[in-house]
Amino acid sequence: MTVLDDTPNGAREERAGRQMTSVAKALQLLDAFRKARADMSLSELARRADVPKSTAFRLLAELEQSGFVARNGTKYRLGLSCFELGARYSMCRPNGLRDTASHFLSHLHTATGLTAHLAVLDGPEILHVEKVQGPNNPVVLTMPGQRHPASCTALGKALLAFGDSEGVRTALDAGLPRFTPHSITDPRRFMSELKRIRESGVAYNRQELSRELVCVAAPIIVHGTIEAAVSVSGPTAGVRWDRTEMLVRRAAADISAARGRNTSSQI
Template sequence: MRISAEEAGEQRSVGDRMLLILDTVATSPGEVGLSELARRTGLKKATVHRLATDLVAHRMLERGGYGYRLGLHLFELGQHVPASRRLRATALPFMSDLLTATGEIVQLGVLDDTDIVYIEKLTGRNSVTVPSSVGSRLPAYCTGLGKAILAFSDDTAVERVTSAGMPSRTGTTITDPRRFHRELAKIRDTGIAYDREEGTHGIVCVAAPIVVESYVGRDGNRAVAGLSITGPARRMQPARLGAAVRTAALSISRLLGYPLSR
């Protein structure tokens, strides 16, 4: 790939700049114009234009009426990630059953650094609008999926989340690390996590971890993903759905071939 003399003076590699452009477009709710993309990435407009043109040619980006959006080839590549593909294929029948039974949103997510990344989402007749979508991220500390996974993660993962800060998003968000640790201890006992309008006003969630066999030398299990049902607080009663979500998560864990110790 060609690089200009001007660009050679910049500190980032071509690959770094391409990933920066993709990450910036990915975190935008809609299309991103060229000038805005240059401003948000801190790259020269000419650099953004040249790299974005190459990304469009490889279908990593698409040109819309206003600017750039993610391209279909990124989705195609994602389907070839072995762990994600197997997890989604195993979970989908159970997610479909939960959707049929409740009519509420059913989601599958994994922990990445301090965030939950949503890798599957099913909506039904009763579904309402929520901030999550497939491929999107939300802070782990204020989501049912995040708490379910963190309760069955190692101390390093939990410390990373609490150290990053837990700002209040609603009046019920848990922001105190000590209280958060107590919440995780309860989840380890029950295998069920709740989001009590902690991330979004009016939205509640019940979640359970999908676990693997414990690390050598450690007690308990390690979560590789989480399964949840999400709906409006005015209608959904998470406590009544906890057993169903937990049973589905346990079934997925067993089918993935990971024995459980509890």
């Protein structure tokens, strides 16, 4: 038996608009966790997501029921469903970027005694994909899933230097932020820096994002296209950066070769 929907077109469109609005607000609530380092209250989530408190309460209850949000007393945190979904992203799957690079990142950390990072470019920012750090390393306040402006990180500059012109234009259009007196904020100087990186094959961040912290990065290039970058971060003093640069180059080359083999086998 066929059931005819005799709802006027305008009413159906209005109802669909309300449904989409609810989806958008639920996504805003999930997005509010992006920069959170602790559980958040209903009021804080509603404020960050810019939705009414009553709406936030209703949507959080639905998200909790589906496992995307979990409650801890009166506060909320992301649920295991978010982890499960994220783990199925292509770069997180077996033989994906993170899986392939993990062994080489661990070796790089062991060889240097410093913090090793893996990142990709997303618009004018880098997204940290993996991090390996020991208990005795200088504190580097990064974590997988965290973002930074590409222009003031060695990882970002390596990704931009070996990427296409559109990526560079996106970074310049977003502006070159100043985090420290060492940050490069002049576009002409920044373009000269990218040229130097293309010629040398490595990028440096010398206290441009954080004082007393240096980083050296190299690109991961697979079948002629840059896919990611690998880096090591450490203090300004007490590190042989010439030796560290050599080890970062080697790690990038090893990851590139391994990724090339993996992607070829999937074709």
